[in-house]
Amino acid sequence: MLVLDDSRSGDSGRMARALADGAESVLGVQVVLKRVAEGCGELANADGIILGSSTHHTQPSQAMKLQGQLTTFGLQKSG
Secondary structure, X not given: OEEEEEOOOOHHHHHHHHHXXXXXXXXXXXXXXXXXXXXXXXXXXXXXXXXXXXEEOOEEOHHHHHHHHHHHHHHHHHO
């Protein structure tokens, strides 16, 4: 499980840590927790992905938007 976050104030980061802790409590689940800018190279190896971002006017951060576009593009090319 890959948990990516892009937290400005730390709130999204704390939520990402809580999600990672919960996922790790499931037998056999291994979790990698990273900031969105650091986790791009791990998407292909992840069995599951959780994304968390601060918002501005109900929109995710620019880094998270870019990550979503890259992920969608990669999934379209491989699928």
